[in-house]
Amino acid sequence: MKRAITGIAAASVALGLMAPAAFAATTSSTMQWQQEYISVSGQQTGFKGFAANYAGAPTNYMPIWYVNQALKNMGFQVNWDGTNLFINNSSITAPTNATPGSGPNGIYLNGVLVQKTTTKVAKDPASKVNTTYMPIYFVLKVLQEVGVAQTSNWNGTTLTMTAPTPVSTTAGFSNFTVSGAQQGNGTEASPAVSSNGGAISLSTTLTNGTTPAANTAVNLSISGTTGDTPVVEVNGSYVTATANSSNDGWTASVDTNSSGQLNVSVVGTGSYTVTATSASNSSVSTEGYVAFLGSNGLLTPNAVSGSGYSANISSLSNASAGVVPVTFTLPLNSSGDVQANTAVTFKVYGGSAFLSTSTGQEIAANGNTYTVYSNSMGQATIYVNDFNADSNVEVEAVVGANPTTWTNAATTYIDYSNPNSPSGAYALNNIGAFAFASSTSGASTSSASSVAGVPVTNSVYFAPVDTNGAVYNANDGAINYTLNATNGAYIGLSLNTGSATSPSFSTVTLPSSLSSDSSMTLQFQLDSAGTGYNVYANGIELTNSAGTAYDVSTPEFAANAVDDSNATGSGSTLTVTSGKVSAQADFVFSGSTPAYVVDFSPVVSNIGADGTENVTFQVVDSSGNPVKNQQVKIGLDANTAAQGLWITAVNGTQLTTPNGTGGTEYTPIPMDGSANTVANLTDTLVPGVANWSTGSNTFNAYTDANGDVTLTIQNGGVFAAVNGTNTAENQTSSTTVTAYTYTSNTSNSTPAVDFTYGGDASTYGASNQSQVGEITNN
Numbered sequence: 001m002k003r004a005i006t007g008i009a010a011a012s013v014a015l016g017l018m019a020p021a022a023f024a025a026t027t028s029s030t031m032q033w034q035q036e037y038i039s040v041s042g043q044q045t046g047f048k049g050f051a052a053n054y055a056g057a058p059t060n061y062m063p064i065w066y067v068n069q070a071l072k073n074m075g076f077q078v079n080w081d082g083t084n085l086f087i088n089n090s091s092i093t094a095p096t097n098a099t100p101g102s103g104p105n106g107i108y109l110n111g112v113l114v115q116k117t118t119t120k121v122a123k124d125p126a127s128k129v130n131t132t133y134m135p136i137y138f139v140l141k142v143l144q145e146v147g148v149a150q151t152s153n154w155n156g157t158t159l160t161m162t163a164p165t166p167v168s169t170t171a172g173f174s175n176f177t178v179s180g181a182q183q184g185n186g187t188e189a190s191p192a193v194s195s196n197g198g199a200i201s202l203s204t205t206l207t208n209g210t211t212p213a214a215n216t217a218v219n220l221s222i223s224g225t226t227g228d229t230p231v232v233e234v235n236g237s238y239v240t241a242t243a244n245s246s247n248d249g250w251t252a253s254v255d256t257n258s259s260g261q262l263n264v265s266v267v268g269t270g271s272y273t274v275t276a277t278s279a280s281n282s283s284v285s286t287e288g289y290v291a292f293l294g295s296n297g298l299l300t301p302n303a304v305s306g307s308g309y310s311a312n313i314s315s316l317s318n319a320s321a322g323v324v325p326v327t328f329t330l331p332l333n334s335s336g337d338v339q340a341n342t343a344v345t346f347k348v349y350g351g352s353a354f355l356s357t358s359t360g361q362e363i364a365a366n367g368n369t370y371t372v373y374s375n376s377m378g379q380a381t382i383y384v385n386d387f388n389a390d391s392n393v394e395v396e397a398v399v400g401a402n403p404t405t406w407t408n409a410a411t412t413y414i415d416y417s418n419p420n421s422p423s424g425a426y427a428l429n430n431i432g433a434f435a436f437a438s439s440t441s442g443a444s445t446s447s448a449s450s451v452a453g454v455p456v457t458n459s460v461y462f463a464p465v466d467t468n469g470a471v472y473n474a475n476d477g478a479i480n481y482t483l484n485a486t487n488g489a490y491i492g493l494s495l496n497t498g499s500a501t502s503p504s505f506s507t508v509t510l511p512s513s514l515s516s517d518s519s520m521t522l523q524f525q526l527d528s529a530g531t532g533y534n535v536y537a538n539g540i541e542l543t544n545s546a547g548t549a550y551d552v553s554t555p556e557f558a559a560n561a562v563d564d565s566n567a568t569g570s571g572s573t574l575t576v577t578s579g580k581v582s583a584q585a586d587f588v589f590s591g592s593t594p595a596y597v598v599d600f601s602p603v604v605s606n607i608g609a610d611g612t613e614n615v616t617f618q619v620v621d622s623s624g625n626p627v628k629n630q631q632v633k634i635g636l637d638a639n640t641a642a643q644g645l646w647i648t649a650v651n652g653t654q655l656t657t658p659n660g661t662g663g664t665e666y667t668p669i670p671m672d673g674s675a676n677t678v679a680n681l682t683d684t685l686v687p688g689v690a691n692w693s694t695g696s697n698t699f700n701a702y703t704d705a706n707g708d709v710t711l712t713i714q715n716g717g718v719f720a721a722v723n724g725t726n727t728a729e730n731q732t733s734s735t736t737v738t739a740y741t742y743t744s745n746t747s748n749s750t751p752a753v754d755f756t757y758g759g760d761a762s763t764y765g766a767s768n769q770s771q772v773g774e775i776t777n778n
Contacts, residue, residue: 037158038070048125054135061133074163107142111540176202176288183377189325191289191300195332199267202288205260212260217279223249230268271302298329299397299410308413314387320360327381328397343401344380345371351390356383371401386416387580431583434461445469450691452586452631452700459558460585471500474531479555481522482577489561489572490516496556505558524555561587586631594632595622596741597753600772607777610717616710619703619752626707631700635754636673638697645671649712650690650701665721673697682721715777739773
């Protein structure tokens, strides 16, 4: 429950006016120190404050650090950036009509400026450290509005603060209790099952606080399979429920009995979800799951193709949001007993859904099987998860541990949707990264998601692409990004104020609290019309130079890593992530141009089947100086078909990528580049280590603090992600890779070292090429 703040606008006093007497110091001659306290729930903290003139009037000052700590202890998010005080709390709605006055320092509530004042810096008598002090009068006005202090709580020496009282729920249903079922307990993962065709009863009590809510209106809703109309009885009387247009949901208005109880009896076929909701408070509800078993068992939720069970997708921040329990209830055996400890094998098809644990971790990929044994109630449960908006995801179940046929499998269907997207929206598929050019209209699902060697004076343009192959737009819904820059660089930002087809990027002047951040959450939220986006950075709405909130038509943006006094190294990697999709831009602060390599070791390598070799070389500039902590280009063969040599690690870091579902994809780099015959390899993107785009004849690696690069090379036997699944790649016939370098290279377009097969001349054919090593697989 949020409380709107209105008093600041009404009670604000011009800063030139004398502070009220309750806040005035006892003397106005000079700064006078005194012992002061903050008391929170009876716990006092003491410190030194002082009295001094403020706008011509004597006023008390308090060290702002102690106020911050007290608010943090009460659950507020508080930050003092040296100029402004930021107070955030989800239970507060900041005012829209505050008149903050004037002064160099501001107090912000949930990102909204509500009060300006002037602070003083003085040396704390105890610590001898310079400390920031703020007039207690203006601090207390804000504290009063957030509900933790009143004007009477300051007595001249002690400020008494009281933690806000949490909003309590005054009404609630008890969990449904089940009767009449032979199997299950009525939860989603274990529905209450009738094996004999009899009714299942669900009972709950509605209370107001601790008092039963007698004869109180309740909205009853039942959802199931199209056409399977249930027979419903409530508190001993039959109820005629109203069917929806698709005849798979039924509603009725009912009342609790004189004891506040609601007893719902259901008879039907298939499975049903029963929901009771308070008619006066839709947030108060309880839910139960029932099913009616045939002779062949039942898979729940019981849904048909084209009308699947509705579920939200998971996300990187909530990997279990899309988890759906799917339960197969076995029929009773010939003796009428439950079939416990019986194998049931599950499989999922369609989209990118997978079988998972109850917390969302993948245990079997799309199309693979997983066997579960039934519990003491004769029910076997598997979980399905999905990070994309996929419809008609099919789940199958067959009794047995190693089924040879799925002809008679029980089936159900799940429709996954993105709760932040309008109906029918496409899911995010790719983030295209474009350097030096703001024309992103050609972005597609195959656009490169990484760029390198970008000077910090330039921006990289990021374009999200949906699964339909078009640049993401308002029809696809809201979208959130996480931005992180390495080596202490901070992030600069521009927004596309034009369109996807006619882009026009405008530099954003970030709020002072964000202007030096190396990480940022960037949110594009649908505007009130649903046709564009308002933009938020770390929860603060972004505005243009006129103070007007941005309303853009596309969630494209441009960013750069800014080299300031806090930055280290010779560059910064900016990583942009949204859900399972990411992009990367490598910015160069300064430093020399990589030219050629020296000290290639070992000069000759022979790698047996499934064997590995670490090959190390130093990258230098045209003057022979090591190029340290910098990205360098390495060439791969472009003419010879796959030969079985792979780069599996760079500088000791294995080339793998999280798959977004708790697992790992192996993304080694084939040494035959675009000639590799393994189709649909996954790109390599290991920030700060290496990146390669499938089919490219070069890849980028980073030198270490000595200018060295170590490549781990393996002869077959590697695992590589193909079509999103890790598969084994074998070695092939014996061949030799020759390593060339170019001692007079001065261009970033020529690799520092180039690997070619069979002793052929280098791809780049430079007259100054020099062989530095060779690698043979046998």
